[in-house]
Amino acid sequence: MAPAAPRRTSDGGSGQALDLITSGRARTRTALADALGLSRSTTGQRLEPLLASGLVQESDDLVASGGRPSRSLRLNARAGLVVSVDIGEERTRVAVTDLETAVLGERVLALRLDDGPEPLLERISEAARQVLREDDLTGAPVVGIGLGVPAPVDSAAGRVTGWSIMSGWDGFDVRDHLRRAWGVPVVVDNDVNVQTVAEHHRFWPDVSHLFYVKIGTGVGSGMVVDGAVNRGAQGGAGDIGHAHVGGYGDPQCRCGNLGCLESLVGGWALARDLRDAPRPDMHDARDVARQVKLGEVQAVTRLRAAGRILGEAVAFATSLLNPEVIVLGGLLSVSGDHLMAGVRETVYQRSHPLATRQLRIVPTGFRSRSGIVGASYLVRDHVLAPARVDGLLAAGDSPFELP
Ligand SMILES: [Zn+2]
Structure with a gap:
């Protein structure tokens, strides 16, 4: 499956409802019904599998929405974990984030980029497992891995595609390597694209x-x-x-x-x-x-x-x-x-x-973690893409099952 998030649908399905809640455009049932252009009862049907799977939480925090206050809807940020990696020339950050890109644990490594892809990715996986274990982050599943690399990347294919300071990486299938190790979707992109995603999503949506x-x-x-x-x-x-x-x-x-x-x-x-x-x-x-x-x-x-x-x-x-x-x-x-x-x-x-x-x-509005935040957003965009969520719910699977 291509890592790029499928186009947003506007079919009023559960996937679109989740997208509206995740992006903050719909914080109540009334706002969601308005945004979907559906009745309250049909909106309730769209929400049902999202609430049942634990992806969306409805809480008693009241949101003032024009008229009387309503209960709030939000993405359950802890429904899944993301392994987020920023390979840098001088240092590599390996983090575990929640679905709102908050960093829950992190290791900063000094890796030699010319050691080649396989040993480097092994060390990154090892560091990620260490964070999960030592920072006690085992309560939720890892739902995807996002990786930014200082090289040109064909992100649809998950491969490095040309000359870079990372010798030995040209043509290497990063996505396949990590998917075999982790069994979850993997999104790979050029580091500067990842940072661009972080800036855009966080500060200029x-x-x-x-x-x-x-x-x-x-x-x-x-x-x-x-x-x-x-x-x-x-x-x-x-x-x-x-x-x-x-x-x-x-x-x-x-x-x-x-x-x-x-x-x-x-x-x-x-x-x-x-x-x-x-x-x-x-x-x-x-x-x-x-x-x-x-x-x-x-x-x-x-x-x-x-x-x-x-x-x-x-x-x-x-x-x-x-x-x-x-x-x-x-x-x-x-x-x-x-x-x-x-x-x-x-x-x-x-x-x-x-x-x-x-x-x-x-x-930039970031100090040093835009690569981590951007990679986490890329994973979320991919695993919670409306079409993917709808497809998995229709098949009776959790949105966090493997595609
Ligand atoms: Zn040059």
Whole structure:
């Protein structure tokens, strides 16, 4: 089964009812009946299997809904657990979340990405099992695994599909490997797409056009177009880090090309520029962020200049996509306002007034867990997709049975 959530149905079934409750658009029976366009009694029939399976809870917390207060409907966040993994260049987070993406337990690992996929996934599974066991999270079933990787991913096939810093992963079927180990649905996506999902779901659910740029040790972007993440033909959409930016001397990029955006503004590139005296120990975004935090003038100046260069690429994307919101994420975006100032300056200067009239450029609302939260949302979108829920309920199965 493809990991992407099937299209939302509008057939007034139990799956759609669950979707309305989960997204917070219907918090009472009256609101649900209105949203479904059904009578109270038919709405009650749609709710029945959701309440019986424990997926939805009706509680005595009263919700004021215009007229008199009503009892509230909500997704039972603890009906299932999600194993959520964010494979990063410097650290990998392995977490267990509830169905509302709250982190219930977590381990942070320093994994070498060039050890190859199988040993790495073994260690990730081991860490997830450790969290479940040691944090006493055995009361509910694991209903799915979500994984973000710093590589292009064909998310429909669950495979890594091209060159990345993860040597040995090109073509590897991540989904099949984890499904065999865990026996639950697995969703795999590029790490920046996962972060884009987290930003969109958590902070901008009503925005249909959003552009997300991650600037950490590497640079990447993700885009929401017409309300959905656009991954491109081969999962390579948004690979802005390896787009060429001329006029800055074409330094060598780690992908083998010259003058990529990442070779000018990525954390490793800034560390390279700052590594000469007086700081020989600079390697990645974390080292740069530390210097910026200390107010080290060279580092601050370099980060501001990087913001202006990044702004050129973002201005181009703005013209192309006409987003309502641009979110800057990644370790270097949370190092004060320096990067943001440079990006804003260039984008407003270079873009057509139509594209910037209502444009907001904002920092990420997350500190460090957007990858975990996004992967958890992707799993929930998949396992609770209306068509899937309807199909399983019709077959008499729990929505958390294997497809
Ligand atoms: Zn490159």
